[in-house]
Amino acid sequence: MTFATAGSTATGRPAAPQLLVTVAAVFALMLLAALFQLHDPMIRHDDYPALLADPSLFYSKTLTEGRWVNYLWHLRGVVTPAWVNFLAYHLLWAIYLGCLVHNALGRQTEVWQRVMVALIAGLCLPSVLISLWFNTLIPGLAILAFYGWLATRLSERACRWLMLVFVPAALMSYTTYPFLILAMSLTRADAARSAKDLAGLLVLFIASFALGMLAIYALNYAEHGVFGVPMADWRNPSPATDLASALKNSKLAADFLVNLVLKGGYSITGLALLQTAVLGCAVWAVWSRDKWRALYMLSGAGLGLALICLQVIRSGIDMPVRSGGFLWAFGAIFVGLFALQLRDSGRARLSRNLLFGFTALYVIFAGLTHYFSTEWNRLSRHMAADLGGGEGTVYVTGTYLSLEAANKSDLQKDQSVEFRLNYLTGREIVMCESRPEACAALPEELRGGLLDGRGFEVRHIDGGSVLMLSPKALREGKLEAARKNRQADE
Numbered sequence: 001m002t003f004a005t006a007g008s009t010a011t012g013r014p015a016a017p018q019l020l021v022t023v024a025a026v027f028a029l030m031l032l033a034a035l036f037q038l039h040d041p042m043i044r045h046d047d048y049p050a051l052l053a054d055p056s057l058f059y060s061k062t063l064t065e066g067r068w069v070n071y072l073w074h075l076r077g078v079v080t081p082a083w084v085n086f087l088a089y090h091l092l093w094a095i096y097l098g099c100l101v102h103n104a105l106g107r108q109t110e111v112w113q114r115v116m117v118a119l120i121a122g123l124c125l126p127s128v129l130i131s132l133w134f135n136t137l138i139p140g141l142a143i144l145a146f147y148g149w150l151a152t153r154l155s156e157r158a159c160r161w162l163m164l165v166f167v168p169a170a171l172m173s174y175t176t177y178p179f180l181i182l183a184m185s186l187t188r189a190d191a192a193r194s195a196k197d198l199a200g201l202l203v204l205f206i207a208s209f210a211l212g213m214l215a216i217y218a219l220n221y222a223e224h225g226v227f228g229v230p231m232a233d234w235r236n237p238s239p240a241t242d243l244a245s246a247l248k249n250s251k252l253a254a255d256f257l258v259n260l261v262l263k264g265g266y267s268i269t270g271l272a273l274l275q276t277a278v279l280g281c282a283v284w285a286v287w288s289r290d291k292w293r294a295l296y297m298l299s300g301a302g303l304g305l306a307l308i309c310l311q312v313i314r315s316g317i318d319m320p321v322r323s324g325g326f327l328w329a330f331g332a333i334f335v336g337l338f339a340l341q342l343r344d345s346g347r348a349r350l351s352r353n354l355l356f357g358f359t360a361l362y363v364i365f366a367g368l369t370h371y372f373s374t375e376w377n378r379l380s381r382h383m384a385a386d387l388g389g390g391e392g393t394v395y396v397t398g399t400y401l402s403l404e405a406a407n408k409s410d411l412q413k414d415q416s417v418e419f420r421l422n423y424l425t426g427r428e429i430v431m432c433e434s435r436p437e438a439c440a441a442l443p444e445e446l447r448g449g450l451l452d453g454r455g456f457e458v459r460h461i462d463g464g465s466v467l468m469l470s471p472k473a474l475r476e477g478k479l480e481a482a483r484k485n486r487q488a489d490e
Contacts, residue, residue, distance in 0.1 A: 018111060019152060023098035025115045026122065030090050033123055033366040034131075040381075041086040042132050042373045045415035048423070050135035053079050058136075063224045064232040066216035069172040073139040082135070089134035092141035096180065097122045099148030104187040104333045109340065116355040117336035123362040125266050126325030128369050130174075140173025144180055151184045160185055163205055168212030178209055179304040179326040186300040187333045193292035198299060205303075231315050238316030249316040253309040256319045263321045264328075266365040278358070279331050282338035289341060294334075301330040376409035376416070379456075383467060384424035386458040390465040393428045394421060395439050398449025398469030400431075403456075407474050421467075442466065 031038065049057035055074035062071050097118035105114055121127070130137065147166045151159045163181060170177035182205050185191070221227040231237035240246040265272025287294040304326055312319050335358065342351035387394055400406050400417045411417070418429045432439035432447065439447055442461075450457050450468040459466045 019098060019102045021111050022102060022114045022118065023094050025111065026098050026118045027091055027094035029115065029119055029363065030094060030122055031087075033128075033363045034086075034090065034370045035367065036371045036374050037086060039083060040374070040377050041082050041134065042370075042377055042409060043082060043135065043420070043423075044132050045411075045413045045419055047133045047135045048415075048419040050074055050133075050138075051079070051082055051085065051423075053077055060232075063220055063226060064230060065175070066213075066220065066229045067172060067174070068216065068219050069139050069143070069169055070136050070174075073136070085135045085138060089131065089138055089141060092138065092145040093122060093127075093131075094118075095145035096141065096148040099145075099152050100184060100187065100329060101333070101336065102152055103184065104189055105336050105340070106189045109336075113336065113339065113355060116359045117332050117339075119359045120335060120355075120362055121328045121332035123359075123366040124325060124328040125264055125365075125369065126260075126322045127328065128366045129320075129322040130325060132373060137174060140170060140177050143169050143173060144177060147181055148184060151188075156185065156188055156191055160201060160204055163208045164211065167205065167208035168215050171209065171212035172216060176304065176308070176323050176326050178205070178212065179300065180329055181205075182300050182303075183326065183329040183333075186296045187330065191296070193296055198292075198296055202299060202303065209307075231317050235315075235317035240314055240316060245316070246313055249313045250309075252316060252318070253312040256308070256312060256321075256324075257305070259321050260324045260327070264324070266369070268365075271361065271365075275358070278338075278354070279334060282331075282334040285338045285341050286334055293337075297330045297333060301327050372408045374409070375405040376403075376411060376420070379403065379405040380417075380420050380424060383456055383458070384421060386456075387421070387425050387427070387465055387467065390458075390460040391427070392464035393430055394425065394465050394467055395430050395432055395442055395446075396421075396467045396469065397432045397439065397442070397447055398471045399433050399473050400469060401473035401475055401477060402454060402470035404454065404474065413477075427465075 034041075043051060046058075046061075049055070050070070050073065053074055053076055055071060058067075058071055058074045061067050098114070100121070101109075101114040101118045105117065143166060147159075147162065147170075150162065154162075163185070167178045167181050170181050185201060185205075191197070216229060217227050220229065231239075238245070238249065240249050261276060262269065262272050265275055283294060283298070286297075305324075308319060308323060311317070335354070339351045339355050342348075342354065396414075396417060400411060400414050403411075406416070414431045414434055418431050421427070421429045430438045432442075446459060446461070446466045446468065449471040451471070454470050457468045459468065
């Protein structure tokens, strides 16, 4: 017994309107989860160049990350408001997710079931975390959305050959986006599956991925004189040079996998264990009914994890949890197929409760994550209001690490403060913590920061203003903390 073919519906309605309804519903519910971000979305420090269409600030990432498609996006010369970009990002993400579930779940699947499965894939913690770089990632998601739409219109064979174009383009947008391209083929309900077919598909994908890497290397050599992608310092690289260092780096890969499970459950151990158990049941159920279907999806997830772990072992870099978001595309389809099996076996209520329960949890926790991410936005608006009465340069004394809002929003560098205040006030911002020489002329009582209490205080001086923060940090900087964790494990 196999799963039904995608393309038509049980009610006889054409596929295109169902796809449109699915995408619209997914888009609306993702915006509901991101409600607190809509008017003033949180922007990470290295996402501001994309917002402001400033290629000079992003140029180094072409070398250290090979993100040449993103660099072209920075050259566009048109600046749109952050909230417009935020909506565009989520619309493109909804299109991809809608196309994924449209092709994967078959003609007997109701729209609401497709929407629930799409939200499980789209509102996982890695996807929510990476969405805070929405300005930079718009072109990459446009590539995914376009490929997803083509996959609902073209034959499976045609879509596979298109990977030779779309996988390299996706790779030059974000490292793990190619696996979302692969997921479109591996999860299709209408595939004629076999060992030979799976091997051919994976070989074609690996060739497409290699073509993308070759293009990046060639561009880096032509532009930077480096045939490769050297790792940036913030990733704490420690390349493996022998068996001992490779084994040492393998612990970093293991830590990444553990973090993916635990933090993938929104850092709630109970939720992490629950979703792991449900996923295990889903994989077993799909395997029992259609081994080839399960094997196709497991091979895609396994290949993606293997390449990530290989990169970590080879280069010894810190791999963020947000890199593993593609796994939820496969996992959500497993859960969706499991729910359909429950429905078909006469347990319709359990099927509904499974999908609604998981989706509700993801919407709630994604909403809370978005809410806490905007804590810095709320505080910085107050800072900008107090700075509004002055002119000239703004000198920021003390440390941004003393701000509770910076902790809740997980500000990663002091540029988060610099870019944000410049964006709100239009004034030049000088962070005295990282540029003490530029603040040497300030009066000593201002240069030391806010010595009494937390929060901030604004003082206007001749030719500028001083934003005083406490010099006492609530936490360590992200890069410093990561390095100390490395040293503690040695």
